[in-house]
Amino acid sequence: MSETKDAPLPAFDLDRFTPYRLAVAAQRTSEELARQYRDRFGITIPQWRVLVHLAQSGDVSVREIEARVAMDKSKVSRAASRLEAAGYIAKTVNDVDRRLVRLILTPRGRALMAELLPLAAAYQREIEARLGAAFAGLEAGLQSLLGEAAKEGLAQES
């Protein structure tokens, strides 16, 4: 506590700190798209994630979504409740295991996704075009980063 005045802090470059850069990149890219479907359809990001999972898998339980996406149980549950209230999805009890809730898109939900998915696909293409050759590198990096931490159904080809 004597030499704190000019104690030399370890050199640290925030602009090269990967978690920080990932956070900024994630927030910018997510919000840019989120704004579109929020303004046009009143959908939040958690709700969008649930919807996409349903569009992909057709029939998913809360816990499956929780495990796959980095979302808390309650977050998934509440997003699902709001989607149900809005008429986009339906909740059914799984006959085999009645603890599980089967989430499925309603026709209205399918119609919504028929509008949302092209939006997302276009945005993805925009990103890839923006990055050009750097995109493949980003993908590989994310693959390596995400692969390390718990993932079961991760395809790794091409």
Added chain:
Amino acid sequence: MSETKDAPLPAFDLDRFTPYRLAVAAQRTSEELARQYRDRFGITIPQWRVLVHLAQSGDVSVREIEARVAMDKSKVSRAASRLEAAGYIAKTVNDVDRRLVRLILTPRGRALMAELLPLAAAYQREIEARLGAAFAGLEAGLQSLLGEAAKEGLAQES
């Protein structure tokens, strides 16, 4: 409910959707580190970001942090208030422009950062080691992504 029954939704692979992957990667890496300094020093992520900016720049206004990190004004402001209450930073009024608040590390804050920064640096090295050759690609991708986004989203630059 007539034609939507078997309406083929556009194919869409969430696992290859860049904003989503960035969000998951960012959340995992940030939390992994945050747990360390939360348990040991009671620092939250927003607080940590403010601290790092101060450690780097020595003298920063709220709006500078807001512009650089993707953090809301109020988030920065409240994080700074808590850091001030904890004695880690001090708030002064900028003499030249008295709307601006100068944030600076106190000696106690410098001592804290002397402990935190090596932690972060070690984590960064861990990530680089984990990724190996893929790290350079990730970096390049993020560079390209953040460079473009800055141009597009932030009209102002110094």
Added chain:
DNA sequence: AAAGATTCGTTGTAATCGCAACGAAGTCAA
């Protein structure tokens, strides 16, 4: 110089989040 517009940081408020506790359903073992 004064009125109007703009910027900075704080604060009020409603909504959201994460965490933990809980009831319901299922599993296991004796």
Added chain:
DNA sequence: TTGACTTCGTTGCGATTACAACGAATCTTT
């Protein structure tokens, strides 16, 4: 079967957040 343990999804609660509104300071325009 019964009782202890586990899992799934919801909900209560305190804390946090985003967004807007605001006062103070500065800039601009006349």
